[in-house]
Amino acid sequence: MPHRRRRLWRCAVFACLAFEAVPAPAQPPAETPHQVTHRLQPVGEDSPARLLAAAGIPPEQAAPALAALSPYLPGQRLRPDQALTLQQDAATDRLIGLALEPEPGRLVTATRDGAGWRTEEVAARAYRRLALAAGAIRGVVVEDLRAAGLPAPLARELVQSLAQAVDLQREVGPRDRFTILFERFRDAEGRVLRDGAAVYAEFHLSGQRLTLWRQETPNGGEWFDAAGRSLRRAFLRTPLESAKVSSGFGQRRHPVLGFTRQHQGVDFAAPRGTPVFAAADGVVAEAGWRSGYGRVLRLTHAGGRETLYAHLSAIGATMRPGTAVRQGEVIGRVGATGLATGPHLHFEVIADGRPVDPARLEAVPALRLEGPQLAAFRARQAVLAAHLSQLSPWQEVALAP
Ligand SMILES: [Zn+2]
Numbered sequence: 001m002p003h004r005r006r007r008l009w010r011c012a013v014f015a016c017l018a019f020e021a022v023p024a025p026a027q028p029p030a031e032t033p034h035q036v037t038h039r040l041q042p043v044g045e046d047s048p049a050r051l052l053a054a055a056g057i058p059p060e061q062a063a064p065a066l067a068a069l070s071p072y073l074p075g076q077r078l079r080p081d082q083a084l085t086l087q088q089d090a091a092t093d094r095l096i097g098l099a100l101e102p103e104p105g106r107l108v109t110a111t112r113d114g115a116g117w118r119t120e121e122v123a124a125r126a127y128r129r130l131a132l133a134a135g136a137i138r139g140v141v142v143e144d145l146r147a148a149g150l151p152a153p154l155a156r157e158l159v160q161s162l163a164q165a166v167d168l169q170r171e172v173g174p175r176d177r178f179t180i181l182f183e184r185f186r187d188a189e190g191r192v193l194r195d196g197a198a199v200y201a202e203f204h205l206s207g208q209r210l211t212l213w214r215q216e217t218p219n220g221g222e223w224f225d226a227a228g229r230s231l232r233r234a235f236l237r238t239p240l241e242s243a244k245v246s247s248g249f250g251q252r253r254h255p256v257l258g259f260t261r262q263h264q265g266v267d268f269a270a271p272r273g274t275p276v277f278a279a280a281d282g283v284v285a286e287a288g289w290r291s292g293y294g295r296v297l298r299l300t301h302a303g304g305r306e307t308l309y310a311h312l313s314a315i316g317a318t319m320r321p322g323t324a325v326r327q328g329e330v331i332g333r334v335g336a337t338g339l340a341t342g343p344h345l346h347f348e349v350i351a352d353g354r355p356v357d358p359a360r361l362e363a364v365p366a367l368r369l370e371g372p373q374l375a376a377f378r379a380r381q382a383v384l385a386a387h388l389s390q391l392s393p394w395q396e397v398a399l400a401p
Contacts (some may be wrong), residue, residue: 034090035097042078048100049076051084061095068110068117072102105193126185126193130384130399132391137176137205149394150180151195158198161223161231162212173206181384184396197221200384213384215377217367228369228377234301235361236279236327239309239347240270240334264355265308265348272313272343274334278325279307279349279358287319293346294338297331304353305361310346311337327366 040051048069052062070076078084078100087097098110105124110117135148145155158180183196201212201223212223212231223231247267278299285306286298293310297319300306313335325331336343349358369377387397 035087036090037085037087037097040084040086042080042082042084044080046078046080047076048073048078048084051078052086052095055086056093057086057088057095064117065095065098065110065112068119069098069100069108072100072108072119072121104191105187124187124193126187128196128399129184129186129396130199130387130391131182131184131396132179132388132393133182134179134393135177137172137178137203139172141178145178145180148178148180150182150198154180154182154195154198158201158223162201162203175204176206177204178202179388181388181391183399200388213377213381215369215373215380217373222367224367224369224377226381228374229365230367232366234280234327234364234366235305235307235349235358236277237358237361238268239277239279239307240268240274240345241277265310265346266358268334268345268347270334270343270345272333272335274343274345275330276309276312276332276334276345278327278329278331279347280305280327282307282325284319284321284323284325284331287315287321290338292339294340295332295335296338299325299331304351306348306350308346308348308350310348311335311340311344313337313343 038055040055042051048066049059049062052066053059066076082101085097085099086095087099088094089096096112100108102108105126106121107124108119108121110119112118131149133145133148133150135144137144142152142155142159145158146152150158179200179202180198181200182198185193185196187193197214199214201214203210203212211226213226214221214223216222225231247263276297280299280301282299282301284297285300286296288296290296290310293308295310295312295315297309297312297315298306299308309332311334312332314333316331319325319331334343334345340346347358349356349361351361387399391397
């Protein structure tokens with residue numbers, strides 16, 4: 001009977017210690033050719049001491065081993081999914097090794113050597129997989145993506161990135177659907193270690209097909225259209241959150257001065273104190289007072305463009321000529337300084353010295369892949385397309401590292 005039990009334990013060895021990256025300490029010590037391994041599964045939340053005692057390990061052997069593992073066991077409790085693996089000398093039944101996974105993919109081993117117990121932490125080798133999530137858009141897009149198997153953080157990130165290019169708030173069409181490819185990392189046993197990024201997204205919206213690829217750039221991962229144009233726009237159309245246009249670009253009667261003239265910008269009605277964002281990456285060119293404009297901030301951008309923000313109640317303390325700003329950074333607050341009938345932001349875009357309608361810059365992508373970057377993008381498109389043709393929803397395929 002003991003012999004039979006040991007054979008079963010040996011079978012368990014290969015299941016639980018089959019990590020490819022587990023180095024020597026997790027393996028039987030060389031000077032002990034005969035040992036048995038036993039996997040102890042906690043019943044509910046359990047104590048490792050109780051598990052070892054139940055497996056017949058005398059307390060004087062268990063205690064030093066558990067002391068060595070204790071830094072990795074907060075509260076000295078095991079969760080139901082945290083198995084403890086023990087190794088015993090086959091001849092003497094003496095405890096010679098103990099292994100614990102604090103979380104999937106992390107293995108901590110304690111091994112007995114001459115001087116006492118020695119611990120080592122190793123990471124399981126992660127295998128990169130490509131997974132497919134596909135389905136119909138029925139209501140809230142983030143929820144539809146999640147229901148199709150796309151992890152929540154990836155679904156949120158994708159919808160946020162799309163917001164600038166696609167109106168996902170509009171009414172859902174009966175045939176609207178999506179296909180998403182995303183990375184997933186598993187260990188050698190197939191357990192999920194973590195999710196990677198979404199790498200391809202295809203949307204069918206009101207009969208239109210939109211395909212997007214994610215590519216790493218010096219600024220991090222970004223979404224690109226089929227031609228390699230960034231989904232991110234070089235200029236924010238609205239440099240504040242949830243504001244409504246109170247006066248558009250073009251001819252109008254000035255509300256304070258009373259005569260008709262060209263309105264050189266766009267007015268956004270917003271409560272006093274509303275944060276104002278830099279519409280694009282740039283440098284502060286002017287920060288101060290300009291009669292009718294009140295408190296004003298002007299930024300210069302690449303390509304001979306400028307943006308101007310007027311009637312501000314406050315300008316960011318660090319906003320001095322020469323300060324570099326990033327798109328979306330808060331640069332000031334909405335106010336009614338200068339000639340203004342009420343709190344609003346007067347926003348101007350200047351291209352080659354002339355005011356232009358900000359809507360005209362709306363479509364300028366923040367980045368356009370070129371040269372070697374574009375070649376890499378094309379190669380990746382081909383690889384992903386090949387995988388896509390083989391995958392069904394909820395399926396995965398191995399991906400080259
Ligand atoms: Zn205005």
